[in-house]
Amino acid sequence: MAGNFWQSSHFQQWVLDPPELFKNRQADLNVLTEDGYQKIMIFFANFIQSLGEQLKLRQQVIATATIYFKRFYSRNSLKCIDPWLMAPTCVFLASKVEEFGVISNTRLISTCQAVVKNKFSHAHPLEYPYRINLVLECEFYLLEMMDCCLVLYHPYRPLTEYFKELQQDESLFPLAWRIVNDSLRTDVCLTYPPYLISLACLHIACVIQQKDLRQWLAECNVDMDKILEISRQILALYELWKSYDEKKEIAAILEKMPKPNTSPTPTSAQDGSQQSQSVQ
């Protein structure tokens, strides 16, 4: 199923304006620093990636789930719905939409429990708290908030097309693909159309491999300023990663995160994060 990006809800409703995005974040940014907010978003993208890998989903399904997650919080504060619940909900919905099938209820929850226990106990020392009934309810809010805009376009397909045209060294492609994966940890997937993201990723990959792409890009007749802006945001992510140890720092950031008033186990969750702090 291909369809036309320019007529899609993705292009028409979901390429957001950066100032608008920033404005919608204000409530959270009163509590968190911009840096802290981005780290939370990176963290949950990692969580979704781990859930997806554990469930053996294709990368496209994981990318869709990640963007659903970012769409929800692009218009809602983190305290509206606990991201620990929103993450598996996005995976559950994305798997259905991308024709990967319905993930069974028990498998989804047991995967959350296993992934939290084995990989994210530094951030969530307690057992994963949510049950399927909450995921199913959360799915409604997610669908409603997205206005049922389900179909997403990712940079992977245009990347494949461009690469065919470029006739470059084989090693360039997996590198550019990984940069696309990384771009899911920035805002570019909310603010730029996917074909521009794929060009920017290709551009970065060429710079890394010291290949000159400028001539070809010029012939593509695209807005070079946008390509450079996307590249800048992705490079800023790499800069951040250089000096950031998620395992050490995330618990403290998550503790500051605005939380729903009616958390299922408010007191014990607090105890938990204090515990992890004192361990450090």
Next chain:
Amino acid sequence: MQREDHNIHYPFCQDSSKYEKLCKIGQGTFGEVFKARDRNTKRLVAMKKILMENEKEGFPITALREIKILQLLKHDNVLNLVEICRSKATPYNRYKSTFYMISDFCEHDLAGLLSNTNVKFNLGEIKKIVQQLLNGLYFLHSNKILHRDMKAANILITKNGVLKLADFGLARSFSLSNKGNPNRYTNRVVTLWYRPPELLLGERDYGPGIDMWGVGCIMAEMWTRTPIMQGRTEQHQLQLISQLCGSITKEVWPNVEKLPLWGKIDLISGQRRKVKDRLNCYVKDQYALEMLDRLLTIDPTKRIDADTALNHDFSGLIQCQSI
């Protein structure tokens, strides 16, 4: 109401109370359908309620497919999806809102028109309907979508005579399978009377041909005015197909013996193909008979596709007529 409110773009679902329900007009694959009116614009719409049947599945995958497909495919011969609405979450519905798909309202459906003896179709009108049906299907198939529920009741016609394919509750995207890796789609699709032989024999790796068989049944119905093969069971349906299209054998359909139910269902042998003979008392146009013969072909690989059918002599003449 404040003026500036109208300038703000809300991405959220609209509240379903913006529509006033007028009456129930039908039952779709996964929900009731109402005729309704936009309270502001007075525009008439159809509202399809999305039923949550299987609680474990969450929001039904069939509804997700239909929404996805209709949002993606905008074509003159595909029913236009206006928007998705939801009812307010209140304590009365345990804070679970109901979702509605809002689409353009069409005055008629083909099943209703065919059963109404006051409505007569001349050859030109039949051609126009078949051509629009093929146009819509060509668009779907070239976008890699199967409708999977072709029948007269799912074909809507506006008061201006524009045909709209509707009810995508069973539709899905498909890919052409490669040899080592066959598709495993469900074969429990398509209303029995319109179900092609490959589905009845348990094929799971099927393609656009299943919709084209339905076109054949519907096109014949334009003259017979009643579904041409009204089986009671799957076995009976296969029997009716053999009686019309000839016995299902390895000769007319190579590789049929590889289908899951081959040998498990009794097929009648010795039947001669009599599509044209049986239909020529209704259908006087030779091109129409020829096209029906190509549509109701037992072997799906030899069945005519939408593109070829649009270039068939039967379709060709409409283009001349309409100029």
